[in-house]
Amino acid sequence: MQLEKKPCLTGVGLTKTFGMGRTKTVAVDHVDFTFYEGEIVSIVGESGSGKTTLAKLLLGLINETEGSVEFLGKKRDISSGKKKQEYWKSIQAIFQDPFSSYNIFNKIDAVLLDCIHMRGGKNLPQAKKVELMIEACKFVNLKFEELTNKYPFELSGGQMQRLMIARIFLLKPKILIADEPTSMIDACSRATILDYLIQLRNEIGMTLIFITHDIGLAYYVSDTVYIMERGKIVERGSADDVILRPRAAYTKRLISDVPKIYEEWDLSTV
Amino acid sequence: MGKVMLEVRDLTTKYITRFREDVYAVDHVSLKVEEGKSLGIAGESGCGKSTLALSLMGYYFPPLYYTSGDIIIDGRNISGMNPDDVRRSILGTEIAYIPQAAMNALNPTQKVIHFVEDVIQAHNPKATKKEIYELASERFHLLGLPPEVLQKYPVELSGGMKQRTVIAVSVILGPKVLIADEPSSALDVTSQKMVIKMLRDLMESGLIKSMIFITHELPLLYNVTDHIMVMYAGQIVEHGAASEAVFDPLHPYSKGLMGSIIVPEAGLREHKLTAVPGVPPNLKKPPSGCRFAERCKYVRPECRGAAVNIREGGVGRTYRCILTESELREVYKNAA
Ligand SMILES: Nc1ncnc2c1ncn2[C@@H]1O[C@H](COP(=O)(O)OP(=O)(O)OP(=O)(O)O)[C@@H](O)[C@H]1O
Numbered sequence: 289m290q291l292e293k294k295p296c297l298t299g300v301g302l303t304k305t306f307g308m309g310r311t312k313t314v315a316v317d318h319v320d321f322t323f324y325e326g327e328i329v330s331i332v333g334e335s336g337s338g339k340t341t342l343a344k345l346l347l348g349l350i351n352e353t354e355g356s357v358e359f360l361g362k363k364r365d366i367s368s369g370k371k372k373q374e375y376w377k378s379i380q381a382i383f384q385d386p387f388s389s390y391n392i393f394n395k396i397d398a399v400l401l402d403c404i405h406m407r408g409g410k411n412l413p414q415a416k417k418v419e420l421m422i423e424a425c426k427f428v429n430l431k432f433e434e435l436t437n438k439y440p441f442e443l444s445g446g447q448m449q450r451l452m453i454a455r456i457f458l459l460k461p462k463i464l465i466a467d468e469p470t471s472m473i474d475a476c477s478r479a480t481i482l483d484y485l486i487q488l489r490n491e492i493g494m495t496l497i498f499i500t501h502d503i504g505l506a507y508y509v510s511d512t513v514y515i516m517e518r519g520k521i522v523e524r525g526s527a528d529d530v531i532l533r534p535r536a537a538y539t540k541r542l543i544s545d546v547p548k549i550y551e552e553w554d555l556s557t558v
Numbered sequence: 559m560g561k562v563m564l565e566v567r568d569l570t571t572k573y574i575t576r577f578r579e580d581v582y583a584v585d586h587v588s589l590k591v592e593e594g595k596s597l598g599i600a601g602e603s604g605c606g607k608s609t610l611a612l613s614l615m616g617y618y619f620p621p622l623y624y625t626s627g628d629i630i631i632d633g634r635n636i637s638g639m640n641p642d643d644v645r646r647s648i649l650g651t652e653i654a655y656i657p658q659a660a661m662n663a664l665n666p667t668q669k670v671i672h673f674v675e676d677v678i679q680a681h682n683p684k685a686t687k688k689e690i691y692e693l694a695s696e697r698f699h700l701l702g703l704p705p706e707v708l709q710k711y712p713v714e715l716s717g718g719m720k721q722r723t724v725i726a727v728s729v730i731l732g733p734k735v736l737i738a739d740e741p742s743s744a745l746d747v748t749s750q751k752m753v754i755k756m757l758r759d760l761m762e763s764g765l766i767k768s769m770i771f772i773t774h775e776l777p778l779l780y781n782v783t784d785h786i787m788v789m790y791a792g793q794i795v796e797h798g799a800a801s802e803a804v805f806d807p808l809h810p811y812s813k814g815l816m817g818s819i820i821v822p823e824a825g826l827r828e829h830k831l832t833a834v835p836g837v838p839p840n841l842k843k844p845p846s847g848c849r850f851a852e853r854c855k856y857v858r859p860e861c862r863g864a865a866v867n868i869r870e871g872g873v874g875r876t877y878r879c880i881l882t883e884s885e886l887r888e889v890y891k892n893a894a
């Protein structure tokens with residue numbers, strides 16, 4: 289437990305609108321929140337509720353239509369390319385669609401090598417670099433020897449998602465935004481990866497913003513859960529409160545839709 | 559016992575890579591699916607689930623090759639059938655297949671009705687557009703999909719709607735077996751539930767006679783299937799009734815898999831998940847003994863010797879381990 293909670297990312301009336309007129313979509317609709325340093329936050333909602341858009345706003349990949357983002361208690365300034373680069377030193381992301389996230393001209397070992405260089409490991413001996421890469425791959429159940437010389441598009445979806453996590457293992461960022469990071473990974477490896485993300489928080493105080501539609505995962509990893517419905521945050525609180533004692537009708541429905549294993553799954557409600 | 563819709567005996571198939579190496583992704587697999595029943599297949603990424611799906615349809619196009627074994631669909635042995643004939647006379651009518659990520663692979667420039675025409679005309683070239691439309695809209699209606707969907711393009715449909723459309727189109731010819739490969743993994747819970755409901759309705763109404771359901775989402779598997787088969791590195795390691803496989807797994811790998819199920823229920827956060835560290839063996843050079851030995855918490859020196867055979871454990875239940883059922887239970891009790 290932390291004694292003093294320091295704000296890490298704050299959203300004030302944060303809004304993102306796409307299109308205009310009849311095709312206008314308010315993807316993120318006046319949301320307010322504060323994520324604290326070292327906190328694990330989950331953002332849960334159905335398809336189209338605005339989770340990925342919120343992640344992009346936090347990353348500074350798209351501009352807000354209204355409202356603002358505060359970073360470490362101050363208004364975030366990413367107005368120039370240089371300031372953006374600076375901001376991105378502390379924040380890393382794992383994207384929902386792993387296929388879109390790699391440069392297709394970069395081989396896999398180059399992707400991992402880049403991470404080592406970004407962490408100031410440029411002058412390490414080659415053997416040490418390889419050792420680090422092997423360790424990172426092993427962690428996510430990938431075999432380094434089988435990856436070298438391949439391009440990311442030669443991997444399966446699950447392998448690609450693991451490679452993303454291997455990058456995080458090497459980068460150890462201050463803030464990680466993970467958008468459905470394990471959707472294509474099987475249950476056994478998923479548990480290892482989630483445990484690792486939790487461990488990173490415990491060891492280096494990483495703030496984790498975990499985006500998912502899987503309520504079980506959200507419950508397993510997070511301190512705080514935010515529920516999003518059509519661009520708005522409809523419920524928030526500790527994981528136990530939100531998942532075990534939901535109040536919003538929307539949250540209740542989401543939870544009741546999850547397949548159960550210890551009781552009959554009610555399919556009559558669809 | 560119900561009528562057997564699909565039986566596979568000792569099927570072995572391989573990929574030949576561009577470096578001329580053999581990858582035995584399906585290794586001596588046997589299974590049976592009876593009328594009205596569904597079989598679930600679980601296992602780690604890369605263990606051969608999708609390859610098994612292609613193999614048991616007789617769908618052998620390079621780099622996938624048939625090696626040995628029998629495939630019997632509703633009494634008819636199709637092993638050795640020319641894959642082009644399989645495409646013509648098996649796919650759609652005998653076995654319908656929904657590949658992994660199918661919903662994202664639909665041709666974006668064609669309306670849904672066009673896919674229906676493709677499926678029906680491949681089987682019956684004389685069917686008219688009017689007949690096809692009538693059949694399709696009746697069927698869509700029956701399955702709770704608005705017939706207007708037929709006139710839409712894939713991009714105009716939400717993920718859940720797209721997946722249900724793919725399923726409805728795939729089974730339009732009333733196949734004996736439906737193979738669904740990860741049909742709901744990319745969907746949110748509510749759409750997932752609708753997909754599962756649809757599969758159930760298809761079984762109950764007899765529009766499909768039996769089903770094979772592949773997923774790594776174990777709670778889903780338990781809710782949808784009668785039997786579950788767990789694969790590891792190309793082999794079956796456990797096979798039995800769904801409740802046994804989930805609540806009382808015998809093989810150490812299934813044990814680990816079931817221990818990593820994540821459900822939002824009280825107590826989840828307190829009990830540690832049983833992650834299975836390590837990597838599956840390379841299928842080009844699998845170890846001679848037990849393939850799981852390298853990652854098994856309970857490994858013994860004997861495990862690394864000769865190949866481990868499937869053994870019986872209880873009625874209709876098999877598993878692949880050198881230990882007997884009672885030895886395994888003892889081991890698990892001591893570990894707890
Ligand atoms: N670039 C864009 N242009 C127009 N509309 C967009 C754009 N990006 C997102 N939207 C719309 O904004 C809404 C929110 O989308 P978003 O991708 O944030 O949802 P999500 O919660 O991440 O959904 P999913 O679970 O499917 O990933 C949707 O209605 C979507 O169609």
Ligand SMILES: Nc1ncnc2c1ncn2[C@@H]1O[C@H](COP(=O)(O)OP(=O)(O)OP(=O)(O)O)[C@@H](O)[C@H]1O
Nearest residue numbers: 444446573581583602603604605606607608609621
């Ligand atoms: N075209 C190919 N050439 C060579 N090897 C292949 C080919 N396709 C698949 N494999 C190998 O065969 C094995 C089984 O792959 P398969 O796609 O059947 O796994 P899976 O269990 O369906 O995995 P997932 O859960 O990721 O979908 C893997 O080790 C894979 O690397």
Ligand SMILES: [Mg+2]
Nearest residue numbers: 339340341384
């Ligand atoms: Mg998204």
Ligand SMILES: [Mg+2]
Nearest residue numbers: 607608609658
């Ligand atoms: Mg597969």
